[in-house]
Amino acid sequence: MIPETELDELAGQGHGATETAPQLLADKVRQFVDRTRKAKRSTEPITDIKLQADKSWNGTEYRSYPPGPVELTVVRYSIPPHSSLPWHTHIAPNTAFVMSGSLTLLNIDGVTHTFHAGDAFAESVGDEHRGYTEDEGAEVVCTYAGAADVPLSIPTGRALD
Secondary structure (H helix, E strand, C coil), rough: CCHHCCCCCCCCEEEEECCCCHHHHHHHHHHHHHHHHEEEECCCCCCCCCCCEEECCCCEECCCCCCCEEEEEEEEEECCCCCEECCEEECCCEEEEEEEEEEEEEEECEEEEEEEEECCCCCCCCCCEEECCCCCCEEEEEEEECCCCCCCCCEEECCCC
């Protein structure tokens, strides 16, 4: 246990120098549970913005939308364990939200990032990439801000490694 002389009260933190770490953790858990219960009882809508981006997951900047009449598309993908999407590119900006499981994205430069259930990410435009799963599959919902007659993705034909 840390001696009281080594602890300082943090203004606005709701704890004093005599509390221990387990007490602080318990207090934080109780506060979280209380907030969750209140939120569930609330009659007001709760807004939780998952993503706002002007760049993709790997830093590729969005420049514009494809020309033509606007067409918004929402797709739910079910990707089995130990499988891969083909190498592809996108013309239109799009986002993804991982509903369950995990999905790893790999771009042509070898950069990878794994997204897990609850994660949202901005897909890349004009950047060749693919997604794959490992021991667990993934359920992913993608939204595409495209144009009529513009494909959601364009396979590049590159062989999977």
